[in-house]
Amino acid sequence: MTRASIKGIIFDMDNTLLQSKINFLEMKQAIFTLWAEHGLCEPTFDWRSHTASQLIEMGRKSGRMTSQLEQTMWEAVTAIEKAGMHEAVLEDHVKEVLAHLKERYHLFILTNNAYAAAEEALNHTGIADCFQEIVAREQMTTLKPHPSGIHYIRAQYPNWSATAWTMVGDSWIDGKAAHGGEVAFIAYQGERADMERNEVSPRAYITDLRELLDIL
Template sequence: MNRRFATGIIFDMDNTLLHSKINFAEMKQAIFQLWTEHGLIEPTFDWHSHTASQLIELGRKSGRLTSQLEQEMWGAVTAIEKAGMHEAVLENHAQEVLAQLMERHHLFILTNNAYAAAEEALHQTGIAGCFEKIVAREQMTTLKPHPSGIHYIRRQYPDMPASAWTMVGDSWIDGKAAQDGEVAFIAYQGHAQDMERHDVAPQAYIADLRELLTML
């Protein structure tokens, strides 16, 4: 049975706890090519300035996405994820920080990756046991930056108010999901310009995960 804590922390995975080699540019290009080949978006569309999750949502909203085409897209995305996660390593101090935080907080992973890839990487790096649950794209109705995953996690402890939760991530998409999910956001090695461009206002910027031990 889970222990009852007053607060919870939601961690992004890639480039927050794990340093992976997922080629996100390749992933975006694969989605873009698939969508243009089947007429979901125009070949002149500026895919470089969008995230993979945004490109996926554009395909879903096009009205032309078939189940077969979506399956083909996820196959391409998953292959790129698996290749990049194969040699993932922990961010500096991740293990020691998580070991301390799990003694007084509910800890969750929230990732746009597939559950199987995330679980394998977390077990491989030895930190899977720190988390009550891995929330991956299979548990979300819409990927980050949508707050679907935040809502899913908060439903695990409905008696805890939004103010009891904090998300930690490196990207504006994590911050946007946190803000729209009404929880605090701490940016780990995040780029302030990217945050400002997308109207994300982190509670704090940190450069070292150990800073969380005095903040949370």
């Protein structure tokens, strides 16, 4: 991959561009409690070792999901997201880096959050206008780590090869989505042990977003 070949950059949002206060442990517990109460999983299920998106997909695949139960789950998740996004602040150097990158690349947000919560946070922090599109869970068929969101974005530019894309995120689920979508992945402040445990091989590890200006 060369600097000249890259055309699009897909950013995760939470803990990549924004320091949100979303309580993911509370979110996972709320999903698990709902599933256990309605027989979608056993009360002894180890929910702490799974991501919220994995718990959601487990419920969907249980064969016992109803539309009303799914709506109740999303209402609980969205309430926790909105509470956490209300006080979101930018990661260091975000505005500086995005100002440079948007002059050369098409920029996208890919988040498992609800569109409304993501849009509100990005507007509040003053960076929403940097992106071609905010792609949230409403645009995905399956949440990250599934590559559904990557496929959605890439389908809008069918003439661009896989090498035209790079994803930047902090978590192994971002890397897994990128790999599934056949695009390169750059880990920002990512845990190497988590990446290796989940068979994610980033193109690079960075600790400062300004490093993107040299890598890309």
